[in-house]
Amino acid sequence: MNIAEKVQEELKAEVKAAVLKAGLAQVEEIPAVVLETPKEKAHGDYSTNMAMQLARIAKKAPRAIAEEMIAHFDSSKASIDKIEIAGPGFINFYMNNAYLTDLIPVVLKEGEDYGNTNAGNNEKVQVEFVSANPTGDLHLGHARGAAVGDSLCNVLEKAGYDVTREYYINDAGNQIHNLALSVEARYFQALGQDKEMPEDGYQGQDIIGIGQKLADEFDRKFVDMSEKERYEAFREYGLKYEMAKLKKDLENFRVHFDVWYSETSLYTNGKIDEALAALRENGHIYEEDGAVWFRSTAFGDDKDRVLIKNDGTYTYLTPDLAYHKDKFERGHEKVINIWGADHHGYIPRMKAAVEALGYNPNNLEVEVIQLVHLYKNGEKMKMSKRTGKAVTMRELVEEVGLDAVRYFFAMRSGDTHMDFDLDLAVSESNENPVYYAQYAHARISSILRQGEEQGITINNEADLLLLEAEKEIELLKKVGDFPIVVAEAAEKRIPHRIANYTQELSAAFHSFYNAEKVLDASNQALSEARLSLIKAVQITLKNALKLIGVSAPEKM
C-alpha cells in the first residue's frame, strides 16, 4: 500500500472509531467513510461528511454530531495536526505533512514501477480494440480507439490487472471478398485494362497501390490464371498486405497487441459450430423463413437475430459470438470491447449472446468511442470512408506529430463527441496542451543536468524535512496521489483521468519552479532536498505520460 493511501486508511479508521466511541451509531449502521480532498485549501487536507450522513441515524444536528466525534478523536494515531468543523457539518482534517517526505525515497527507489498497485487483484481482463477491417487505412476514429484502448490497457496493467490486448481480424466475411475484387480491379487498371470496381469496393489509395505493386512485380502473371485462382491469390495477397500495413501503423502509434485473433480460425477450428450447438442445446435457436435465428429477445434485445442466412452463410454476429465465447473460455474474468459509436446498437445482442451462452453479461463491458470531427482553419473537414476521402491515422500522425495526437485523444473521455482542432494540435506553442507536461519534464531534466555540473546531486542522506514550503507540500501531495489516480482510472475505465493528472502534476511543478529555486550554491542542504523532490516528480510524470503513450523529452 502506498503512503497516501495508508494515511487515508488510518484516518478513515479513526473516523469510524470516533463514531463508535461517541456512541453515535452501531457498527453496522455506520456508512462507508468518505474522505475527500476539499477544493479550498482553507478547508484542510481531507474532509469527511460523516456527521451529515449520521444525522438521521443519530437523530441529532450534524454539527452537534461533529462536536462529539472530535471529542473522541485520537489525533496522535493518524498524523492529524488540527481538526475543525465547518459549513453544514463537514469535519476538516489538517494533516501533519511530515509523512509526505517519506514518499520521496519510495518514488526514487521504485522508479518506473512507481504507481503500480495491486488494485486489480491480478484479475484476468481481455481488451479488444481497434479491430478494423483489413480493407483500407486506419482512419481518425480508429486512431481514437487505439489511443483510448491502449491507454486503458496500460492503466489496467499498472493497477495490477492481468491484461491481454487483442485485435479481432475480420478476415472471413464479405469485406474480404470485396477486398479481393477491389485488388483485382486495381491490378487490371494498373495494367491499363478496363475493369470496373465492385459495387461495394474499397476506393482507398492503398488499394490502388496494391494493384500497382502487383502489376509492377508480377506483370501479367495473374491475367492468365483461372478466375478462381486469381481471386484466391488476390484475396490472400490483399489481406497480407493490409495486415502488415495495419500492424506497422499501430506499432508506429505505440500500440502493441498480444493476440491477433483471426475470424477465419473460428471457421476452421469448429468454434462457430460449437457456439451454435451450445445455443441450440439451451433452446435459444429456431428456424424461420429458411434462416436460423437466435432468440435474443429472451435476453433483452429488441429483436431476434439471424445467425445463418437463408443462403447458408453466417451473419457477422455468428463468428463474433463464437469469438466471445472463446474469450471467456480462455479464462478472462472481464472482457472489455472498445467499439466505435456506429456499433453501439450491436451491444444488446452481444450481451444477449454472452448470457445465452451461459456467461454473466455484466462481465462483458463495452466502451463506446464517439466520433471525431476534424477542424482545420476553423472549418469542419468532411470525410467519407466509402470514397476513401477520410483522413488516415498515418496522415494525422505525420501532420500533427505522434505525441500530440496521442495526447489529444488521451485527454478526452471516449464517450464524448470530440472536436479535433488540427491547427491547435500542430501548433508548437503554449496553446498546445501537450507541451505543458512535456515541458515540465524537460525543465526538470535540465535542472538535474545543471545540478551535476555544479556538483549538487541527489543525496540519499538529504534532509527531506527541509521541504516545507507551501508549493513543495502541494507538489508532494500530487506525487503521492499518483497510485490512487491510476487505480481509480483503471477501476472506472477512465484513462483520460491520467492525462488530466499530468496537467495537474505539471501545474504543481511549474508553480513550484517559479516560486522556489532548486539549485542554490549557498544552501547545499536545501538544494539536495529539492533535487530529490523534482527527481520524484520527474519519475512520476514520465510514468504518467507513458501510460497515455506520450514521450517525456529531456530537452525541448
Add this chain to the structure above:
RNA sequence: GUGCCUUUAGCUCAGUUGGAUAGAGCAACAGCCUCCUAAGCUGUAGGUCAGAGGUUCAAAUCCUCUAAGGCACGCCA
C-alpha cells in the same frame, strides 16, 4: 418513430461513490526574465451547469418530462 451518446465560461473540455464559493487550457485584460528553459508563473474578468418539475440536510451529478445536435436501428460488416 424507438434506443444510445452529448448539451457546463467566447472556444475545447474536466468535474465517474450527491458536498462547502462549479474548475482547467485556449482566447481577453494587467503584471513577472541582471535569477535553474517565459512552451513558464501571478492576478483580473468571464456561468440561468440546455429548459421544467421532482427526490434530500445538500443536485452539474439521481428520477421524470421537454428541447437541440450526433449515432444506430439489415438475412451489411
